[in-house]
Amino acid sequence: MLSLASDVRPPRGGGDEALLRVAADAAANGIHLAGGCDLAVFAPLAANALRLGLRVASLALPLPERPLPAGRRLPRLSAHARDEREAAIALALRGLETAAPVGARLALLDFGEVALSVRAPELARTFARAEMDEDEPGDRLRAAAVAERRSRSAEVVDACRWALERLARAAERAGVTLALPVAATPWQVPSPREARQLAEAFAGAPVGLVWDPGRLSVLASLGLAISDDRVRSLAGDAVVALENDAVGIEAGLLPGLGERDARIAAIVPATTVPHIVTGRPDSTDAELAAAIARVLRI
Numbered sequence: 001m002l003s004l005a006s007d008v009r010p011p012r013g014g015g016d017e018a019l020l021r022v023a024a025d026a027a028a029n030g031i032h033l034a035g036g037c038d039l040a041v042f043a044p045l046a047a048n049a050l051r052l053g054l055r056v057a058s059l060a061l062p063l064p065e066r067p068l069p070a071g072r073r074l075p076r077l078s079a080h081a082r083d084e085r086e087a088a089i090a091l092a093l094r095g096l097e098t099a100a101p102v103g104a105r106l107a108l109l110d111f112g113e114v115a116l117s118v119r120a121p122e123l124a125r126t127f128a129r130a131e132m133d134e135d136e137p138g139d140r141l142r143a144a145a146v147a148e149r150r151s152r153s154a155e156v157v158d159a160c161r162w163a164l165e166r167l168a169r170a171a172e173r174a175g176v177t178l179a180l181p182v183a184a185t186p187w188q189v190p191s192p193r194e195a196r197q198l199a200e201a202f203a204g205a206p207v208g209l210v211w212d213p214g215r216l217s218v219l220a221s222l223g224l225a226i227s228d229d230r231v232r233s234l235a236g237d238a239v240v241a242l243e244n245d246a247v248g249i250e251a252g253l254l255p256g257l258g259e260r261d262a263r264i265a266a267i268v269p270a271t272t273v274p275h276i277v278t279g280r281p282d283s284t285d286a287e288l289a290a291a292i293a294r295v296l297r298i
Contacts (some may be wrong), residue, residue, distance in 0.1 A: 001029050001030065001055075001057060001274035001276070002028050002029050002030075002274070002275045002276075002277065002292065002295060003023075003028060003029060003030040003031055003055070003058060003274065003275070003276045003277070004019065004023040004026070004028045004030075004031055004032065004058040004276075004277050004292065004298060005031075005032040005034050005035065005112075005276050005277065006011065006019055006031065006032065006034050006035055006036050006037045007034055007035035007036060007206060007252070007278050007279065007281070008022070008201065008254070008277075008279045008280065008281060008283055008288060009022055009036075009222070009281065010035060010036020010037070010281055011036055011037055011041045011045050016130070016294045017048055017052075018049055018220065019031060019045075020052050020054060022285055022288050022289075023054055023082040023107075023159070024054060025055070025285070025289065026285075026288055026292040026293075027292065028054070028277070029054070029055055029115075029291055030049070030054050030055030030056060030058075031044070031045075031049055031054055031055075031056060031057065032058045032059065032060075032108075032144050032191040032278070033046075033056065033058075033059040033063070033104075033214065033274045034059065034060035034063075034108070034278070035060070035278075036117075036281070037059075037060075037063055038063055038064045038065060038066050038067055039063050039064070039065050039091075039094060039095065039098055040065065040066045040067070040100050041120055041262070042059075042063070042095075042099075043098065043102075044250065046102040047102075050102065050290060052062045053105060054102060056099070056102045056104050057104060057105070057109055057276075058104055058105070058107065058108060058179075058240065058274070058275060058276060059099050059104055059105060059106075059108070060090040060107070060108050060109075060110055061092040061095045061096070061107045061108070061109055061167075061178075062074055062075070062088050062094075062095055063091065063092035063095050063109065063265065064138075066092070067093070070128075070229050072102070073112075073180065073224065074088065074110070074112070075087035075091065075112075076088055076111060076112025076113070076241045077110070077111045077112060077159070077160065077163040078111040078112050078114065078156055078159045078160050078167075078189040079112065079159060079164070080155060080159060081086060082253040083185060083198050085089060085159060085162065085163055088112070088163065089163055089166050089167065092107075092109070092167055093162075093166075093167070093170055095107065096167070096170050096171060096174045096176055097174070099174070099176060100174035100175060100176060101191070103117065103291035104176065104178055105107045105175060105176055105177060106176065106177050106239065106240055106274065107171065107176050107177070107178050107179065108179045108181060109167075109178055109180060109181065110181070111160055111163075111178065111181070111189040111190060112189060113187045113188055113189065114149065114156060114186075114187055114188075114189055115187075116145050116148050116149060116186060116187060117144065117145075117147040118141050118147055118148070118186075119188065120142050120185065121186050122141055122151045123138060123142060123145060123185075123249075124249060126138030126285075127222075127248060127249050128248070132222075132223065133137045133146065133169075138156065140220060142186075142223070142224075145185075145186040145187070146186050146224065147245065148186070149186035149187075149191075151193045153191070153194060155191065156189055156190065156194065157194050157197060157198065160189065160190055160198055160225075161198060161201060162249035163231070164178070164198060164201075164202060164207065164252035164274035166278055168202055168205040168206060168207055171205075171206045171207075172183055172206050173206065175292070176206065177206040177208055177238045178206060178207045178208070179207070179208050179209065179239050180195045180198055180199060180207065180210060181195070181211050181212060181242075182195050182209070182210060182212055182213070182215055182234065182294075183195075183218065183219075184214075184216070184218035184219050184222075184249070184251055185219075185222065188272075189204070192216075192219070192226050192230060192290070193230075193233060195209055195234075196209070196230070196233070200238070201258035207230055208238065208239030208240070209234055209237050209238075209239065210235065210240055210241075210242055211234060211235050211240070211242070211243070211269045211273070212241075212244070212251070213240035213241075213243070213245070213261075213264045213265065214242070214244035214245050214253065214258070214260070215246075215250060215251045215262045216231065216234075216261065216264045217245070217246040217251065217254055217259070217260045217261040217264050218243035218246045218248075218249050218250070218251045220261040221248060221249050221261070222248065222249055228263070230254045231263065231264065231267060232267060235267045235268065235269045236270070237244070238269045238270075238273055239273065240274050240275075240276060241268075241269050241272060241273050241274070241276070242276050242278060243255050243275050243276060243278065243291075244258075244277075244278045244279060245257060245258025245259055245260055246258050246259065246260065246261075246287075247259065252278060252279065252280065253279055253280065254277070254278070254279025254280065254283045254287055254288065254291045255277060255279075255291040255294050256287070256290055256291050256294050257279065257283070257287060257291070275298075277291050277292055277293050277295055280293065
């Protein structure tokens with residue numbers, strides 16, 4: 001099963017079939033509703049997909065009710081504040097209610113990001129200037145961000161677990177599996193270790209892990225260690241593969257337009273795992289077709 005993510009052709013309304021046309025022309029089996037999608041366009045877009053013989057295989061949770069105004073963000077499932085977490089859970093539950101009738105069986109959770117004293121753009125600038133060696137500015141920023149993030153790990157995992165307890169029950173009723181992403185940076189949630197911890201805590205529930213070679217390649221570029229055993233375990237236990245490449249410490253590029261860490265590229269999940277091809281809206285139709293063909297050869 002291979003799906004094309006809405007990130008590559010964000011829907012502008014229920015009748016906008018750019019995503020569907022590209023998916024069908026490139027021989028994808030379905031679509032994944034995530035970036036650029038909202039609950040208002042979900043139902044008409046899903047209906048159009050089914051008419052074209054495409055499955056609505058999966059979606060991201062939470063999705064906004066409607067397009068977010070400039071400068072606004074979604075509430076975070078990992079938020080420390082209970083009211084923000086509740087708002088994120090309510091949106092995610094709405095998404096599950098919308099997804100089940102159209103046959104979506106996977107939901108990739110977006111837990112949001114953690115605000116740290118070191119800001120992500122600061123580290124990105126030092127990385128771009130190749131100042132990441134020992135005692136250089138980037139190394140000090142990375143060390144400070146990692147230390148602060150580790151000190152908050154228990155708080156973050158508790159918030160994620162609290163949200164998952166609510167969502168897992170609803171997902172089971174809807175016949176949907178919740179897929180946990182892996183963080184590429186200290187600002188993202190959950191880290192590979194935290195994702196494994198959460199998956200183990202919900203063993204027996206419809207909760208699994210995401211194989212994301214783009215994010216894992218960023219992790220390697222930042223010099224944030226993850227053992228070979230943990231990488232292989234992540235691939236072996238994944239319930240979905242989010243196919244994308246990275247450039248430096250930026251993930252989310254269409255496969256073939258970036259690169260993957262050699263160790264990550266050498267590992268693939270089981271052949272039964274569904275794949276979602278994702279990228280950016282400026283990709284051409286030819287690049288999208290080539291990316292889908294590349295993933296089909298894996």
